[in-house]
Amino acid sequence: MHETKPNTASRASDEELIRLGREVLVIEAAAVADLSRSIDGDFVHAARLILEAPGRVIVTGVGKSGHIARKIAATLASTGTPAYFVHATEAAHGDLGMITRDDVVLALSNSGTTAEVLTIAPAIKRNGAKLIAMTGHPDSTLAQLADVHLDAGTAREACPLNLAPTASTTAALALGDALAVALLEARGFGPDDFARSHPGGALGRRLLTRVSDIMRTGERIPRVPESASFNEALLEVTRGGMGMTAIVDDADHPLGIFTDGDLRRLLGSGVDLRKLMIREVMTRSPRSIGPDALAAEAAARMEEKRISQILVLDADAVLVGALSMHDLMDAKVI
Incomplete structure (x- = not known):
């Protein structure tokens, strides 16, 4: 007979819940602050690859990294860098044909050993596309395969078990934002450009309505x-x-x-x-x-x-x- 575990939610006091919530924010804020070390020559190299590429940026990943990759692709696309998301698993089963030699692939994997991403990495390189890896481990297989590596490593996750992707996904998202904004500035992408790509938004109405x-x-x-x-x-x-x-x-x-x-x-x-x-x-x-x-x-x-x-x-x-x-x-x- 299956034994049901007792509900332990009531054991946490209000004060304990507040403490836990604040602790998560402190850990994640520290993880983002520590990313300043990643803004170095490799960051410049990655930005130059994207700026000089005649094609688009394809952002890929799976799991939680896939969710972050999708958001980074959306941010890039809305700030002047043509980009779209391709799920690494789907890429391995046909969608790899969407990537051309003119493109740059930004692959996310906190461990740098995600099987689905490693499966498509050699094919990306054979096609002639440039590969940027964003991982938490500079010595990982994906980091070594890439043309340039962006270090999004964090000291620890905000999860008390140090297992659930929390601080690491926040750090990756912030690093993606940093790249998108740097590219925005480098392209001279201004408010009018932003409005044209957001015609249905509040800024679009303010900047396009006469x-x-x-x-x-x-x-x-x-x-x-x-x-x-x-x-x-x-x-x-x-x-x-x-x-x-x-x-x-x-x-x-x-x-x-x-x-x-x-x-x-x-x-x-x-x-x-x-x-x-x-x-x-x-x-x-x-x-x-x-x-x-x-x-x-x-x-x-x-x-x-x-x-x-x-x-x-x-x-x-x-x-x-x-x-x-x-x-x-x-x-x-x-």
Whole structure:
């Protein structure tokens, strides 16, 4: 009869759980800090191999190292270095054909003796591709087979048994990040490049969305002529749903703006609103921006001036659009 082991989870006190959690973080932080020794001539050699390669970077591994390899490939690809992940086992069963002599293979194995990775290493070399090994053991078989070795060794795992890959995988991931960022800088990969490879992300929206993409145009722009009464302007503020109206001349050049904030201040002044003309209470020289400006620039300008709306003018100072903070939020620019 199978004997069920007693549940021992309750034996750990809250304080013990906190201590264990902090100990893991300390061990892993130390492992990453110690990696500075790996940033040497071999690191430069690896970076140069990748920069000079006409092909792509293929990152491979199995098990936990495979998971880290997949993340490193994704980081490289998103920061200007074309890369993809190939599982070492799948490579040994046909996917090796995806690797060409123009490529660089980055193989991860903490022990440096992983059978699946060692199986494909000679074939990679025969194909003419360059091989970079990232292991925790510079004397390992994989390290010796490689064109260059990156040492991701750690003093110990964060696992109390010193068995589960913890500190070693954290170190490998950090070293992969270091390589990716060094390559990013070397390639001159900037925010615009990053945005183009992340069009669906927040940074992509901030760097690719222009004012013209989201501004209100045509009849959606609240505006009244200079000859409008205060009541007529107030009706336009309500109709437009932007909390403001522009005041324009016959050529659609803005002469001023009237906002909800102006209305609140006016209501406290005791002025007889029924007799007012809008030109008497409008704010002259309203803030404006061009349609080709980045929407993020419009957001920054509005935040700096503490305004909630901004007019959009073309090169001839003609009103062609209007933008509010709500528009920017709806477009997820802010």
